[in-house]
Amino acid sequence: MRKSLIIIAEILLITINAFAFDPLFDGRIDYRAAYDPRSVCAYDFDSDGDKDLAVANSDSISILMNDGDGTFQPPINFGNGGLSIFTVDLDGDGDHDLAVAGGVGVSIYLNNGNGTFQTAGNYATGNSPRCVFSTDFDGDGDNDLTVAN
Numbered sequence: 001m002r003k004s005l006i007i008i009a010e011i012l013l014i015t016i017n018a019f020a021f022d023p024l025f026d027g028r029i030d031y032r033a034a035y036d037p038r039s040v041c042a043y044d045f046d047s048d049g050d051k052d053l054a055v056a057n058s059d060s061i062s063i064l065m066n067d068g069d070g071t072f073q074p075p076i077n078f079g080n081g082g083l084s085i086f087t088v089d090l091d092g093d094g095d096h097d098l099a100v101a102g103g104v105g106v107s108i109y110l111n112n113g114n115g116t117f118q119t120a121g122n123y124a125t126g127n128s129p130r131c132v133f134s135t136d137f138d139g140d141g142d143n144d145l146t147v148a149n
């Protein structure tokens with residue numbers, strides 16, 4: 001009995017050590033966005049073949065362009081902030097746009113195709129929108145929005 005307990009303890013120790021010394025990820029790399037970042041999504045916003053980052057901060061949106069090797073350029077900040085950001089093609093032109101939930105609704109920013117965006121409208125939601133998601137819910141070919149309040 002005692003021997004089997006020791007073996008179990010040793011197996012647990014080996015398992016813990018395997019997690020301690022063989023992590024799934026390399027060490028982290030930090031990038032600055034803007035004030036109080038809250039939500040992030042990724043898409044090839046500038047259509048150059050690598051995935052870029054869009055961050056919803058409390059005061060703005062940040063786009064960080066991928067240099068092609070998984071490192072990112074300094075942020076380009078624009079628009080208003082929010083709690084949640086989602087990227088999907090909202091105007092049917094083939095590039096992904098941004099939906100940002102926060103404040104009293106959801107704001108839409110349309111991609112110009114090169115990673116710059118134009119404000120396309122603000123839509124009221126219920127109180128305190130906290131999360132936005134989009135897909136073609138009704139199957140008519142365009143993407144719709146849902147917001148959790």
Ligand SMILES: [Ca+2]
Binds near residue numbers: 045047048051066
């Ligand atoms: Ca890109």
Ligand SMILES: [Ca+2]
Binds near residue numbers: 048050065066067068
């Ligand atoms: Ca790039």
Ligand SMILES: [Ca+2]
Binds near residue numbers: 089093097
């Ligand atoms: Ca689009």
Ligand SMILES: [Ca+2]
Binds near residue numbers: 137138141142143
């Ligand atoms: Ca639809």
